[in-house]
C-alpha cells in the first residue's frame with residue numbers, strides 16, 4: 222500500500238521565488254509572523270482637518286494629497302511614550318508569531334531609525350529621538366524571533382525623485398535611478414549593517430521599477446547579508462519567495478509564498494474596529510499552510526505605540542490555539558488532501574493533520590476515499606482526545622459523536638495515514 226507521501230517529499234515546485242537561499246528553512250518552519258505598520262500616519266489616524274481618508278490609514282498623505290512640508294510636521298508630534306519594544310515582541314510570542322516585519326520606511330518616507338539620508342525620522346525630527354528599529358531588533362533577538370524590515374523602495378511621497386507624489390513634485394523631472402542609487406541603497410546599507418542579523422527585507426509596490434533595478438536591490442541585500450530573504454515585491458518576478466496580493470491567497474500556489482493579512486480593515490492605525498476573530502485568523506493560517514504558505518498578520522500601533530486591546534485579545538486567543546494545535550502548523554508542509562468539504566490538511570514527517578472548520582453534525586468525519594488510518598486524536602489543551610476510527614467501504618471514518626469541537630479551530634492528528642490500494 223502506498224503511504225500518503227511524507228510531506229517532506231512534497232518538493233516545492235521550482236518557481237522564480239524559491240531560489241536556493243538556505244534561509245528559506247526558517248521561513249518554511251515559522252509559518253506565522255507579525256507585520257507591524259507604525260509611523261506618523263498613526264497620529265492623524267485616518268482624518269485630516271476633520272476629513273476622513275478614503276483608503277487605509279497609512280495612505281492618508283497620498284489620498285488627501287497633503288503637501289509634503291505640511292505632512293512632515295507630524296514628526297514633531299511623534300510621541301511613542303507608550304511604546305515598549307519588549308511588550309510588542311512579547312505579544313508576538315504570545316500570539317505564536319515566529320517572525321516580525323516592521324515598516325522601517327513606508328511610502329510616506331518617515332524612517333524609524335537614525336538615518337543619515339533624511340531628518341524625517343523617529344530620531345531627528347521627533348522630539349523623543351527613539352531608534353524604533355534598534356529597540357525592536359534587540360527585543361526580537363532576545364526572544365529568538367526572526368526580525369525583518371519592510372522598506373518601500375519605489376514610492377516615497379516626501380522625496381522628489383521617488384514615485385508616488387505628483388501633487389508636490391513634477392513626475393517629468395524625477396531621477397528615479399538616482400533615488401535608488403543615492404538614497405535607497407544607502408538606507409538599505411544602514412539597515413543591513415547597523416542592526417545585526419536582518420532575516421527579511423520586505424519590499425513593496427514595485428510598479429515602475431525595471432528588472433535591472435530589482436536585480437540590483439536583491440544583489441545589494443544579499444551582498445550585505447547573504448541569508449537575508451527578499452520578498453517577491455522587490456519586483457519583476459525576483460525575490461526568494463512569492464508574495465500574494467494583500468489578504469489573498471492563490472488556490473494552488475507553488476514554491477514558497479506568504480500572504481500579508483490585516484488584523485482589521487487597515488494596515489496603519491485608525492478608528493477601524495473590524496477586528497478579525499481568532500477563528501478567522503486560524504482559518505486563514507490553516508488554508509495558507511495547507512497550500513505551503515505563510516501568514517504575516519498585521520498590527521498597527523496607535524500614535525503612542527500601543528496595540529489596541531481588542532486586537533491583543535484575538536492575538537492571545539490565536540496563541541492559545543497554536544499552543545494546542547501548533548504541531549499542525551509549524552514545520553509542516555502542504556497536506557495530502559485537496560478540496561476537502563470540511564477543512565484543510567497539513568503534514569509533518571510523522572503525521573497528517575486535519576484542520577476542521579465544518580464540524581460534522583452527524584458525528585462522523587469521512588476521510589477521502591481510499592485512505593486508511595491507524596489512529597486519530599483531537600488536539601486539545603489537555604493534550605489530545607483519542608477518536609474512534611473505523612473503515613467503511615470508501616475508506617476511514619472518524620467517530621466524533623460526543624466530541625466537542627475546538628473553540629478556535631479543531632485539529633485532528635492522524636497516525637499511519639496511507640492510501641489503500643483499490644480493491
Ligand code: JFZ
Nearest residue numbers: 277279280425426465466467481488
Ligand atoms: C501595499 C501598501 O501600499 C500598503 O500600505 C501596505 O503596506 C500593504 C502591505 O502593501 O499595499 C498593496 C500592495 C500590493 C497589492 C495591494 C496592496 N496588490 O498586489 O494587490
